[in-house]
Amino acid sequence: MWMDDPELIEVLGQMANACVVITKQQARKYQQSEFGLLEALAERTGIAQRAYPELEELAPRVDGQASVVGPFSTLPDDEGEIGGVRELGFRRVGNRLVPIVHAKMLLLGRMGWTDEHPSGHVVDTLYFVPERLWVGSANFTQASRKSLEMGMWTADPELLKAARGWLLQLVEMSEPLRSPSDDSQPELVPVEYDDAAIAEYMSERDFDFLFGDGLNDDADPC
Template structure:
């Protein structure tokens, strides 16, 4: 991906992530790819805007993140890099599966402080608006080739593309940093069930203590002790 006009436009977007097939080691240090590496470093995807990625977190010391009582929300803090790799790096003449589809999903970012439960929240969300599907591979040379492409606003196609693209994001790795094999940076979190159960048991006991009547009038009216 070395089309300078396309990369420039992507760099001006507030929320962007491009997933490409894993390339040979050292390729991104070659002349002409500086804009792509800059996009990877300076742009990103706000993970909090995508519920599909909510159970994923960067690994800790090579292991999945363990979540328990008092754990802060990692999702609100994570920006996934603007350009990512996925798959297997070709070594020698070994053929490997590649991400061959060329699609782009555009939309707008929104924010709300209203939760369906009535609680006040701080929530980002993404609304798909247009899907581009074509044969051009986002390189300079594709501009001089005979290519096809189309925009669509079909809701079912956009929903399917969103699921597929976010699956790729979830399996991806930072640009140019991973091993030759598939090695996702984001892993499903692990929950400390024992600690969570203990915390819930303590909270239930506190709630029970709060609901014990303090007088006969409280007992009759069913009011909570405060």
């Protein structure tokens, strides 16, 4: 899928959280003026990774390897933001046919924030609530405005849930624009936990300090 509709791109750029996943483009596309609109959109907006639990344990590779999380590190999604336009899949080179992102879907919703947790602890949580889903044949190009297309909006809860999961899988498998690889090379991969180091650290710490308020060293042990 390709996107070059300037009106749509302008609207997406006004959103605080937005991400579009397109098929990995052929090199010639990068030379077109319309591609500059996509690069500008990728810089102007994106999605806060911590607002999506499905993405919270993903991080860019470090020296080609999965990022390692230990007792003194945090999940990288705390401050992470995924760019507003991403590429996915394989680049067509010559006559080699490749699978493409052919689905045309748009999921709208609202962002929320809370400091409340069921445990009673104060937290700092962003979240996304899907509200409307658009599916159709129009492919978000200028040409599609001149074609006979179909599209529909739905607020069906099951479809919203399914679309959210599927679209976030595309985000997970995606890459930044202008990926140098012709093959699929997802930027984000699951982190690896240094279980041995974490277990050693926890064995040296007081249980109350870890799970209590951590302020009263004179408190009676459980």
